[in-house]
Amino acid sequence: MPGNRETAAGPGTGIDADAGAGIDVDTGTGIDPDAGTGIDADVGAGAGSRTGIPTDIAADIAVERPSGPYRSASRTTLTDATGSPAGELSLAPPLLIRQVLNEMRAAPEQPTGVRLAALARAGELFAGATLDGETPDAYCRRQALVSGLPVSVARRTLDRAARAGRAAAEALAAQRPAGALLPDELSDAGDATAVWVRKGDVLGVLAPGNHPATHLEWLGAVALGYRVAVRPSQRDPFTPRRLIRALRAAGLAPAYTALLPTTHAHAEALVEQADLGLVYGGDSVVARYADSRRVLAQGPGRSKILLTGDVPWRDHLDTVAESVAADAGVQCLNASAVLCEEDPRGLAQALAERLARLPLLPPDHPDAVLPVRPLAEARHLARQLHGTVGTRLVTASGAGSGKRPTEGQFTEAHFLAGLGDGSAVLRPAVVVLDSPQDPHFGAELPFPYVAVAPWRPDLRPAALGRTLSLTVLSQDASLVRECLLSPLIRNVQQGDVPTHWTRPGLPHDGSLAEFLMESKTFVREPETIVMEPETRASGPGAPAAGAGTAAPQEPAT
Structure with missing residues (x-):
């Protein structure tokens, strides 16, 4: 089940998702799509500063x-998201x-x-x-x-x-x-x-x-x-x-x-x-x-969404945003890439505007929906992002300066929001790429990060690369079937179903039992037939006394 969301930026991207305060490997399982994620929340940033984990919450793990x-x-x-002992x-x-x-x-x-x-x-x-x-x-x-x-x-x-x-x-x-x-x-x-x-x-x-x-x-x-x-x-x-x-x-x-x-x-x-x-x-x-x-x-999951030209993306923006940001965007089932045939830049801008409305809150706040990291770690990741995809970042009005960063210009507010207690919220990031062949397409980071690239009708599912979960928004039944049959794609959803949808008992990345179990043949000799002495057969071809009947035999092939 699983994938690694924090160490999956991939070679060639220039992004070290493992940098900072000892980030562990990670993945996610499917999360119930019925659970709310606050995608449309419009809560302002700013929560009171904290000075460390409450004493009743601190715990020693044996x-x-x-x-x-x-x-x-x-x-x-153990340290908390502010870097304080926990x-x-x-x-x-x-x-x-x-x-x-x-x-x-x-x-x-x-x-x-x-x-x-x-x-x-x-x-x-x-x-x-x-x-x-x-x-x-x-x-x-x-x-x-x-x-x-x-x-x-x-x-x-x-x-x-x-x-x-x-x-x-x-x-x-x-x-x-x-x-x-x-x-x-x-x-x-x-x-x-x-x-x-x-x-x-x-x-x-x-x-x-x-x-x-x-x-x-x-x-x-x-x-x-x-x-x-x-x-x-x-x-x-x-x-x-x-x-x-x-x-x-x-x-x-x-x-x-x-x-x-x-x-x-x-x-x-x-x-x-x-x-x-x-x-x-x-x-x-x-x-x-x-x-x-x-x-x-x-x-890594490298889950994706595919929108073809026969489906207006504006009618499905909720599904795209949900797939990217549900449960803080940290699952391997969260979409980290979107392929769109009709106006991919327009989709990227609308998505950035939607995600920019997410509240910037500490993790224990009931309305929090984004991940929080120690400030030094968040700043390190922000500078890496700026140095690699900064000029492709799509910003929303009110997020940072409201303008796309240029080379040499680093605006911290595009990437994070400090909480005043030694921690920072990782802001969602939407980038526009020219092609799914770009090495940043499919990169995974420990927060809602998504790359949007154009889709062309001549492209086939192989262009998607390895994909744990794919939501296809298209009326092209043959394309959906190709995606389902592709050995590179593990799960396929058709229509307004977020990439993180799952249900107990259904395969995630295949079934764990496929790895843990195997089938064997077991043959048991039938119960021995013991005949009474006076009726037991005799003669040169008769079985010896006490002999049973042999196990059934299949014809030799």
Whole structure:
């Protein structure tokens, strides 16, 4: 599910999305399109300055092993979006990682039905219960203040977790090959059947920090019977901790989950010692694991919108803006590029005007819709953007100077808005390009950034490049079909459906089960037929006493 929104600017763009205060890898899962995003909000900038995270929100994060929490001697300081201390994060050394994985492997297995019931209950607990003293509101504020994401993102994730838990059994059934049984269903098997089995026992996850709902993906591995060990991002250790607490409170055996914060240098130990790995990152991470059968690397989404000339873009501006900016624009499913056949510059200007109305607020404000970063980090990213795409930036009246920047002219207000507390809101950015072949087309950044380029009828879906989610606004049925059949495009929406639309049980970037599971054939010898002594056949060709009937044989081919 997933992609990496913060490290996906790509080679040749001149933009280092990883620059600044230790940005972690990230991605996102689909977010419910029914949830409001405040796209049309017109709230003025300016919120009172803050001096640090509230003491009731500060939290220390321990290693969560099957035997209980463990506070290691090695720790690192968590900081919030202003750069202020927000707690401490225990760091697991490689030896402890190995010990925890061995504990997980050695524990007895829970039946599938018990796990599924626990997942359903855990979703409800995650959304509404006080877990080890943490209320849902405290979780949302912690997640927002440290990650810099609007608090509404975490609040919507509460509901998404509840729905994902309820849908776990249905999702498992949808992914299972037709006619295949799970190993604990073999008592119902006939003489020969297909069995759907795990490729291993322990899944190591190097989790992103771009969006809390990304963690819902590894719940599917728990449903399949995997033990899951998560190395969280320092920008969001709160979501996996709360999920693990909810799962254990719901009755899932402790050995099925572990939280293993560790350094970047030691994170590889988790991937190496687990049976399989799920990692998130940019193009370099995807390339590193491209040939691995043990590690699934989830990379940039580069989601897009395509508008052909037979559809007036003005009638669909809401869908375009929603796709770009929903949930702060940080998901791999958020559109980072738009191809438009009719007046692409006009679309870019209208989109810039729409996005410029988004409020500029701190992350814990209920009306916040844009990401916040430490001021120094935001300024560094702004200067990089100006140096690479500044002259192509489309500005709205009232945003900065209201004029497009020129070379050598840097206006900070085009890119960010300081909040007076050491943090800054990252403003949306719309740029106009001459062609989808421009290296900045498809770049992904950790805020609403979108490149608009012209579409020509002679272009085909291959011109879009790799695309996680594509919304096609066109009456050309053959074009829609080509997009659906293209191996470069993973998900296709036709009509006014935002790129981030999804539903539990439907594929995201394919299905995680495709990587975790495989089908095998199981043949059972039929029950032995024992004849009474007086009726047992005799003679040279008769079977020996006590011999049974051989398993059914298929004709040789």
